[in-house]
Amino acid sequence: MPFTCSDIIKIIVAIFLPPLGVFLEVGFSMVLVLNIILTLLGYIPGILHALYVIFRY
Template sequence: MKALHLKQSATEVKMVEVQQLIELIFCILLPPVAILLHGGLDILHLILNIVLCILGYVPGIIHALWYCFFS
């Protein structure tokens, strides 16, 4: 019974790692999509990220990385 629980936990950890990897890829390629994936319809951060991407792509990437991994 305990081994089954540990196996489920390992599977859940792998799912989280895959989700974080996908978010990281989107943070670099399409920062607004990463904001949508991570926060749903968080309109404030989505609009802010779109504006940052328009003004300069790198600030949009930095904001997406901060929002997805450090906030």
């Protein structure tokens, strides 16, 4: 499945603000809450989770 322009924008946003990238992909859900917690615990786990969510969905 090829990337669209919106996927590339979501990836860039996820690198700088991981919860926003997750919110753009799945909306307000438990996945977003998990990403906020991971971002607060460490910036890198938040980024990795955000990228996982974007690539997964």
